[in-house]
Amino acid sequence: MTPRYLLPYPPEQIGGLPADLDALVWDGTAEPPAQRELDRVEFYCLPYMRHRAAVALLPRLPALRTVQTLTAGMDDVLPHLPPGVTACNARGLHDASTAELAVALTLASLRGIPGFVRNQADGVWDQSFQSALADRTVLIVGYGSIGAALEQRLIPFECRVERVARSARESAHGPVRALAELPGLLPEADVVVLLTPLTEATRHLADAEFLARMKPGALLVNVARGAVVDTAALLAELESGRLRAALDVTDPEPLPAEHPLWRAPGVLITPHVGGPSSAFLPRALRLLRAQLLRAHEGLPLANVVG
Template sequence: MPPQPLPPAVFAMDPVHLPELFPAPLMTRLRQLVTIDPGLVVQDFTDPAALRALTRAEVLVTGWGCPRVGADVLDAAPRLRTVLHAAGSVRGLIGETVWERGLTVSSAVLANALPVAEYTLAAVLFAGKDVFGLRERFRTEHVYPAPAAYAAVGNLGRRVGIIGASRVGRRVLELLRPFDLSVGLYDPYVGEAEAATLGAVSLPLDELLRTSDIVSVHAPDIPETRRMLDRERLSLIRDGGVLINTSRGALVDPEALTDELVGGRISAVLDVTEPEPLPADSPLYRLPNVFLTPHIAGSLGNELARLGGTVVEELERLAAGLPLAHGVRRTELEISA
């Protein structure tokens, strides 16, 4: 019996990402599973070459820079049955027609959560040791602080508050387990028993903010969470507390946060802001109590191959007649990133 032809597939993303998502070994595995042209990376679904490829495509491999997949794309791709996203959230990518026509969708959001959680773990441990503050003091005074300066330093029993049991939030909770920390969790969809299995105590948001030394934000950016940390809630964070945000800047009132940080009452580790990037005259660039990074917590550099690897693994499952391991359901997008 002759071998079955491989299903046709098309790349749709900014082509700059392709070699990092699919380095040579992964590209070889990918091309053993689908018929795909690495020389055609679609950024415009109305391009004639893209339209010709779409008429045959059964699989769309997407990434950052892919245009929205709506009814017009599906009309041009009548055989399309699967969208495999080599990046995080598909919220802005997948149109309603994709769900209505019964396509399957997969996302590498879990793979992308790993480096964000690792960044957060590092930030939590550094914040507990006051690494950021002591570094600034050492840089200006050039002497070791007196022992009294270390009285409030240390991670033994430090209370860490996690906002959101998202994929990132759950991975952070897992990474925190080996340490002698006290962990609280706020998530309206997680009860006390589930929080306990995750290694945390379920707390109302206001109580979590009042009782935590370090607060880390991992909730999704949805209408219900916009500005969830407003001026009143930011004021609940105890004096000397640290806010870590690797989620989205929209979850925090930017003016209220700036006022708190300029006043020096709390500190912050911010990988995301609103707007992003901040304007050049923002005081957050210069404040000693702010550690600001340019949205680097997610997958970068060699970490991108983990996202491409997720797509290849999903194709291997499809070839074996198995369901997607990282399938996305339409209902999930209402409460997740």
């Protein structure tokens, strides 16, 4: 019996797939297929940005062997996987979009764009000096594929880039330092960009001690996961005016309307939009096509987690 695939896009939209691929289509918005159809599903690609519905379907897939996400992080999926199921993430899919947003958040924060937007609404012309990215030091914490994509976009801005990952290595642009060296690098950075996955080792990585090591006036950019930052510790630094922050992710998330982080001085918040952009769909279809072809031909899957 051929394996059955549960996909968020029709095979004809993905393109380049074998005609005999047995696929069900469910995008997470309507009712799932009938249980008799789900019973044979072995490969399940979770619909993007439909986390609650997507994860809730897992117990209804008794033949499941492989889960493919369209996210790089899987911290919110792995705890729900049945034993023996192979998990594959979407490494590389969000590199362009997330790196682009990290640059946008950095530039907007340094150049005071949020204040200018508020002034525009009030018809206020307030000409003032702002910080430039040129001649600054940017520290990328969690230097993986997104970090490399971010550095590529930073090069034209004439800034210096430092790289930190779990372990030391060489990259195309220079040395990647081990996480153990982070305390000594933080005081020299003007911008610290967080790109680490959320694990028990990185939860509250940016805690009170981490933030205290950052230089006065430095900018913290979080495009990783909200819980990589200790929100209470960050609030204290923002309210004192010592640090600034640009956050695409928060803890908690979604951020409640009454949360003080919304109104903290020196903070720019976007609602976890690093991935969802026009860059998403073509890259998602390419990644899914390649993975489905591997699965259909019995080849080893890419991006296996763990």
